Amino acid sequence: xxxxxxxxxxxxxRTTNWTPxxxxxxxxxxxxxxxxxxxxxxxxxxxxxxxxxxxxEYVKVQRDKDAGAYSVKAALERSRIFENxxxxxxxxxxxxxxxxxxxxxxAASAEARMMRFSKAPGMRNMSTLGCLDEIRHGQMQxxxxxxxxxxxxxxxxAFKAYDTNEWGMIAARHFFDDIMMTRDAxxxxxxxxxxxETGFTNMQFLGLAADAAEAGDHTFANLISSIQTDxxxxxxxxxxxxxxxxxxxxxxxxxxxxDIAVWGAWKLFSVLTGxxxxxxxxxxxRKQSFKEFMEEWIVAQFERALTxxxxxxxxxxxxxxxxxxxxxxxxxxxxxxxxxxxxxxxxAGVTPDERAWLEEKYPGWNDTWGQCWDVIIDNVVDGNMxxxxxxxxxxVCNMCQLPIxxxxxxxxxxxxxxxxxxxxxxxxxxxxDRWCFEQEPERYAGHLSxxxxxxxxxxxxxxxxxxxxxxxxxPGECGDDAHNYAWAEVYRALRxxxxxx
Amino acid sequence: MALFPITSNFEGxxxxxxxxxxxxxxxxxxxxxxxxxxxxRRVRARPGQIMRxxxxxxEDFLPRSMRVSESGLKPTETVEIIWEAPKH
Numbered sequence: 304x305x306x307x308x309x310x311x312x313x314x315x316x317r318t319t320n321w322t323p324x325x326x327x328x329x330x331x332x333x334x335x336x337x338x339x340x341x342x343x344x345x346x347x348x349x350x351x352x353x354x355x356x357x358x359x360e361y362v363k364v365q366r367d368k369d370a371g372a373y374s375v376k377a378a379l380e381r382s383r384i385f386e387n388x389x390x391x392x393x394x395x396x397x398x399x400x401x402x403x404x405x406x407x408x409x410a411a412s413a414e415a416r417m418m419r420f421s422k423a424p425g426m427r428n429m430s431t432l433g434c435l436d437e438i439r440h441g442q443m444q445x446x447x448x449x450x451x452x453x454x455x456x457x458x459x460x461a462f463k464a465y466d467t468n469e470w471g472m473i474a475a476r477h478f479f480d481d482i483m484m485t486r487d488a489x490x491x492x493x494x495x496x497x498x499x500e501t502g503f504t505n506m507q508f509l510g511l512a513a514d515a516a517e518a519g520d521h522t523f524a525n526l527i528s529s530i531q532t533d534x535x536x537x538x539x540x541x542x543x544x545x546x547x548x549x550x551x552x553x554x555x556x557x558x559x560x561x562d563i564a565v566w567g568a569w570k571l572f573s574v575l576t577g578x579x580x581x582x583x584x585x586x587x588x589r590k591q592s593f594k595e596f597m598e599e600w601i602v603a604q605f606e607r608a609l610t611x612x613x614x615x616x617x618x619x620x621x622x623x624x625x626x627x628x629x630x631x632x633x634x635x636x637x638x639x640x641x642x643x644x645x646x647x648x649x650x651a652g653v654t655p656d657e658r659a660w661l662e663e664k665y666p667g668w669n670d671t672w673g674q675c676w677d678v679i680i681d682n683v684v685d686g687n688m689x690x691x692x693x694x695x696x697x698x699v700c701n702m703c704q705l706p707i708x709x710x711x712x713x714x715x716x717x718x719x720x721x722x723x724x725x726x727x728x729x730x731x732x733x734x735x736d737r738w739c740f741e742q743e744p745e746r747y748a749g750h751l752s753x754x755x756x757x758x759x760x761x762x763x764x765x766x767x768x769x770x771x772x773x774x775x776x777x778p779g780e781c782g783d784d785a786h787n788y789a790w791a792e793v794y795r796a797l798r799x800x801x802x803x804x
Numbered sequence: 805m806a807l808f809p810i811t812s813n814f815e816g817x818x819x820x821x822x823x824x825x826x827x828x829x830x831x832x833x834x835x836x837x838x839x840x841x842x843x844x845r846r847v848r849a850r851p852g853q854i855m856r857x858x859x860x861x862x863e864d865f866l867p868r869s870m871r872v873s874e875s876g877l878k879p880t881e882t883v884e885i886i887w888e889a890p891k892h
Contacts, residue, residue: 633818640846675818675846682845695841698811698820698882711818711846719811719820719860719882728880730811730820754822758809758880 313355317428320344336420338487340553343422349550350423350543354536361432368529369439375525376447384520385451390785391583391650392518397457398583398647399511399527400448401472402575405465406479408441413483413491417540421488423547426540433496433537440530447526456779460646467775470644470753471574474704477750478567485746489544490560497541498564502605503572504534510580510596517588542612549613561609562617563739569601569623570630570703570736577631578638581661582652583785592664594627602627619735626733628665632672633708640679641693642782643767644774650785653680654793667714674712683791684798696770699752700732702740707732724748808872811882812838813860816847820882827873831857831866838885853887860884 322344323331332339339347356364385393414434418427448461464472482494508531515524548557580593591599602624609616617623639649653661653676661668682691697706698719707730709717720731724744731737740747756762762773771781805828812823821841825834835855843849856865860882866875877883 636818636846672818674816674848678844678846678848690844693841693845695824696822698822698880706819708819711816715816717813717818717820719813721860721882728878730880730882757822 309355309357309360313357317424318348319424319427320348320422332420332422334487336416336487337422338420338489339422340489340548340551340556342547342551342553346551347422347426347547348424350425350547352425352429352539352543354429354539356429356432356536358432361435365435365439365533368532369443372443372526372529376522379522380450384522385454388518388520389585390648391585391652392520392588393455394647394650394785395511395514395579395583396448396451396520396523397455397460398575398579398645400444400458400461401464401646402475404441404444404448404461406475407437407444409465409479410483410495411437411441413437413486413495414537417488417491419488421492423544426488426492426544429537429540430492433540436533436537440533443526443530447522456777457646457648457782460780463775464646468753468756469646469774469776470699470704471638473753474574474699475571477704478571481746482564482567489548492541492544493548493557493560494564495541496538497545497608498561499568500534500538501541501608502565502601503568504531504538508534509600510576510591513590514580514584514588517590518585542608545612545614554613558614558617559742561614562619563742565617566619566623566735566739567703569626570700570705570732573626573630574634574638574705578635578649578652581631581664582635582639582657583650586657586660589660593631594664597627619738622733622735629710630708632665632668633710634705636672636675637697637706637708640691641697642784643692643771644776645782646776646780648782648785651676651679651790654790655797671710671712671714680791680794683788684794694767696754696757698730699754700736701729701750701752701755702731702736702747704752705732808877809880810834810838810872810877811880812841812885813882814838814842814847814885815887817842818846822880825872827871829872830869831872831875832868834872834883835885838883842885850887853889856886856888857883858886 411434414430417430448458451458508527512524512528577593642649720737722729762769808827812821823838825837858865
């Protein structure tokens, strides 16, 4: 029997809206969940997804793709890549799996909200497939690291991280709860799929896939390239929704959601991906600097995606472009200096050769971050390790939940952006973080940052041990220098050379 | 006498930090408490210079002997700790 071509029946088959008679439209699509922006069903029926796929096609393609990723894993299981990998690369894997795997699984529920509550039939179909994607991504990114759990306890954080009060996970949860777990279907499509996935997951998945292949970790490279092709499809759910909103006079609301989500995504990537690309990945395997990658993928491509859609660049674009050269250096220094509080072992990445690379990619690095690193390096070289660790908490932002930081040394520009709201003093890491909060203060005001929790006496005893316990970091899981300070030897040799001459 | 949290923004450092002081501490004592978490860890000491305290956004230092309880600072408010060369 001849089978009709997909495009001969797709439009008709996904026209699944009807006029409810037993309940009202608002009962069928509660506005709180649907986020219809006051638009009736027929406005949403104009939603036209650019990437059309049917369930049988999805199953066939995904089965083949998953089989490919799983067979690469099976073939390389005895290759001892993990045992032989640079410790900095292992840290990349640990940070990635912990921050991403369970978040993907949580995203399945956000996709499911679009699947059930969106008034746009095309969106419901695409997010059905998107939901299946996220379930598969959660499963794969838990299954792949599992083979390493018996070798390294930090690998267990692939599963564990999302349930803990570790500071980075509080930040990740705060962001994902904001953009995908507590938003209506249309807002999820704008904030999760358009802003976060179109804009930023390319960074994590394409950039890392290139670095993984360079580092010889073909299992990881294959896995995340496979995931990225799914992301590229379901990331397109938000675009047509934006089009409907703009055509119906809702541009300002759409723009606001994009602006909030893009900023939050940027901050999260500045702590997760920035240090990985510019400090953890071994120098010889680096393809591009974090800034270069951001400029290619976010500035050049996402900028066009925004303007093609009829949206404006976020009002803070100039601040963002400036921060591309700065923020992640501070995030790296913070996660390195407070290394017992992360579930991976940060690589310092500051040998003389690495510093020369940083200076070339970020002119002025030595006069700024380099000045703080000089002090850290001296302490490590002198064996003065007590001074190479912290004795208090960094102050964190009440929006992004990440340390409030800036450029140190000769370019010192660190600043707090405070706000008093209902008698409570809030602190923010930037004008933009504070603006995000002010758009809907009641949404965020009740949240306690890790510092607020400490001051409220929720962390006991009030010392590092109490903090690690609160963050669920057991002995053997706390981070320390990825290379066990072996990099300090080159500085010792330089000193000896200087002394001899 | 009561514990009083302040947020330290130390000149030359890269991050704000939580510092616990006492409400009866002087500004010199506040600066010294903040320095514990920056000087020698990520900021080099500057022999011969003193550290002064000012509110963020202010050009004027708070008097060195002023106590926290007299300063009007709010709990967790950010203060800048700035190096000052001796006046000759």
